[in-house]
Amino acid sequence: MLTEQRHKIILDELKQKGIIKINYLVNILNTSESTIRRDLNYLESINAVKRIHGGAAIPKGRLIEPSYSEKEIQNVQEKKKIAQFASSCIEDGxxxxxxxxxxxxxxxxxxxNKKIIIVTNGLKHINAIIENNINGYI
Structure with missing residues (x-):
């Protein structure tokens, strides 16, 4: 299972239960305890979970809107399909x-590979636009 898929499952389980134990995640994800610990450490680093003894909980005072880092790991395959379709509608010029x-x-x-101009307010987009030799404006 891909890391992003595990993270999504962990976050979904946490939303349903409020608190989850490492052993529970090991069983439902069929992976090692060390992998779950790494996943929880990462998710805590982006403030998606609060580590507690033996598991994780929903962080207190958490905003309803997920962070950019959380959104990056959600629905990755769907985003790629949408991106492919949307980009097929874009023409040179x-x-x-x-x-x-x-x-x-x-x-x-x-x-x-298209000769276009991109205008964006996405600071994280800038490097990708430059690396792909696309004309862009912020």
Whole structure:
């Protein structure tokens, strides 16, 4: 199972239960305890979970809106499909606006061979736009 898939399952289980134990995650994900600990450490580093003895809980005072880092690992395959389709609608000479979202970020790799201009407010998008030799404006 891919790391992103495990993270999504962990976050979904946590939303349903409020607190989850490492042993429970080991069983439902069919993976090692050390892998779960690494996953929980990462998810804690992006403030998606609060580590507790033997498991994890929902962080207190957590905003309803997930962070950019959390969104990056959610629905990855779906975002790629959307990005491929959306980029197929873009033609040479177009000027497009990409907001700062994670789905629009995925589009950049699929439009690198087109002669277009991108306007964005996505600071994380800038490096990808430059690396793909696309004309861009912030």
């Amino acid at each position: 177009d000027c497009i606006y990409l907001d700062s979202g994670t789905s629009t970020f995925e589009m950049i790799q699929y439009i690198s």
